Amino acid sequence: MSASAAIEVRDVSKRFRIWREKPTSLKQRLLAGRSRAEDFWALRDVTFDVPSGSSFGLIGHNGSGKTTLLKVIAGILRPTTGSVRQRGRLAALLELGAGFHPELTGRENVYLNASFLGMSRRETDRVYDDIVGFAELEGFMETAVKFYSSGMLVRLGFAVAVHVDPDVLLVDEVLAVGDEAFQARCIERVQRFQREGRTIVLVTHALDQVRQLCDLAVMLDHGRVRAAGAPDDVVRDMRMAILRQDLAFAHEEGSKEVEIDSAALLVGDDPLGGPLAPGDVLTIQVDLRANEPVDDPVVSFALHDAANRFVVGGDTASSGVPLGRLEGKRRVRFHVGPLPFVAGRYWVTIGVHSRDNRHAYHVQDQRYAFSVESAEGGREQVFVPVRAEVSDP
Ligand SMILES: Nc1ncnc2c1ncn2[C@@H]1O[C@H](COP(=O)(O)OP(=O)(O)O)[C@@H](O)[C@H]1O
Ligand SMILES: [Mg+2]
Numbered sequence: 001m002s003a004s005a006a007i008e009v010r011d012v013s014k015r016f017r018i019w020r021e022k023p024t025s026l027k028q029r030l031l032a033g034r035s036r037a038e039d040f041w042a043l044r045d046v047t048f049d050v051p052s053g054s055s056f057g058l059i060g061h062n063g064s065g066k067t068t069l070l071k072v073i074a075g076i077l078r079p080t081t082g083s084v085r086q087r088g089r090l091a092a093l094l095e096l097g098a099g100f101h102p103e104l105t106g107r108e109n110v111y112l113n114a115s116f117l118g119m120s121r122r123e124t125d126r127v128y129d130d131i132v133g134f135a136e137l138e139g140f141m142e143t144a145v146k147f148y149s150s151g152m153l154v155r156l157g158f159a160v161a162v163h164v165d166p167d168v169l170l171v172d173e174v175l176a177v178g179d180e181a182f183q184a185r186c187i188e189r190v191q192r193f194q195r196e197g198r199t200i201v202l203v204t205h206a207l208d209q210v211r212q213l214c215d216l217a218v219m220l221d222h223g224r225v226r227a228a229g230a231p232d233d234v235v236r237d238m239r240m241a242i243l244r245q246d247l248a249f250a251h252e253e254g255s256k257e258v259e260i261d262s263a264a265l266l267v268g269d270d271p272l273g274g275p276l277a278p279g280d281v282l283t284i285q286v287d288l289r290a291n292e293p294v295d296d297p298v299v300s301f302a303l304h305d306a307a308n309r310f311v312v313g314g315d316t317a318s319s320g321v322p323l324g325r326l327e328g329k330r331r332v333r334f335h336v337g338p339l340p341f342v343a344g345r346y347w348v349t350i351g352v353h354s355r356d357n358r359h360a361y362h363v364q365d366q367r368y369a370f371s372v373e374s375a376e377g378g379r380e381q382v383f384v385p386v387r388a389e390v391s392d393p
Helices: 026-032 066-074 106-116 121-135 150-163 180-195 207-213 231-248
Strands: 005-020 036-051 055-060 081-086 090-093 168-172 199-203 216-221 224-229 258-267 282-295 298-305 310-315 325-336 344-353 360-372 386-391
Touching (some): 005 066, 005 199, 036 066, 036 081, 036 199, 036 216, 055 066, 066 081, 066 090, 066 168, 106 121, 106 150, 121 150, 150 168, 150 180, 168 180, 180 199, 180 207, 199 207, 207 231, 216 231, 224 231, 282 298, 298 325, 310 325, 310 386
Parallel strands (some): 055 199, 055 216, 090 168, 168 199
Antiparallel strands (some): 005 036, 216 224, 282 325, 298 310, 298 344, 325 386, 344 360
């Protein structure tokens, strides 16, 4: 293994076997015969190095294989083919509560976890108070973690991971959980690790975080490396890919478990009266109605110009505003701009789909339109900042 690499991933593929057991009634089951196994490749020929001391961002759509890859690096999953080599003590913060035993107390879990990571009891004694303090769980350490909220679990997991003196830290999407103060402390800790020359692999939906924190990035797309290199470039490719996915389902009608009740284009809080001027912020307001409870739907939008060229898009998941379990009504607003668009007419596509983007609940393809009056500098394609918010209508 090369001296400069903390992690070497070589031609890694990972196959899952999925058992199809759809038929429910006895008759169906008899007709269907034995349940079938299907192969699914969550990772395909993945190769890259994580240089020692670097901060490495791993991005990609939901289901692209990020968590699977982290588990392979952490040695929790064995690759079907290929190999991973890694040097130094590795601490991984993978998913909510992973590595915690629900029946054990917070204190017992800290000692258990630390021992898995190669810490002796005495070493753990020394950092125990810091762990509790960082997690802000004073008063809860004698409680079984099954009574913890998700925020408490994340805080404890992160606190343990950063206090076991790891050479390599893997972090899967947890920086998006917890309150802002805790997130800020996590980021501060990641930055301290960077200064100390430790290696960090960060999976996140917050693309700007990747640009700010990472030296290198890789984008996975359906289990394959789609882009690798400087974070700015990889993030740009990711944003392009998000847009293309929007287009991929643009012609579907959707199954309507969640419907777009209504949508409106606003400036500030006012309906759009006339053309927009360059520099305006366009608000796309989407009122949703769930006809049945749906977990984690994602709302996305795309703007196309009059020549049907994609201009900008975004979605609630990549904007970091998950909808959670949707029951009844919900309002989503995308604030798009300031708009550096060229003058002309633009079309808005709005969609609601499943988190993995495979299932469209409702898509309104280029149903809404607006105009821009005039603009300086007619750039061909621009990226516009997008902020999303969710509230009751
Ligand atoms: N244990 C498993 N068995 C079958 N399929 C799995 C398993 N774990 C993950 N997958 C599938 O592999 C794909 C990649 O999943 P994952 O690595 O969790 O993606 P990401 O973290 O990028 O969202 C998904 O389609 C997921 O459904
Ligand atoms: Mg994941």
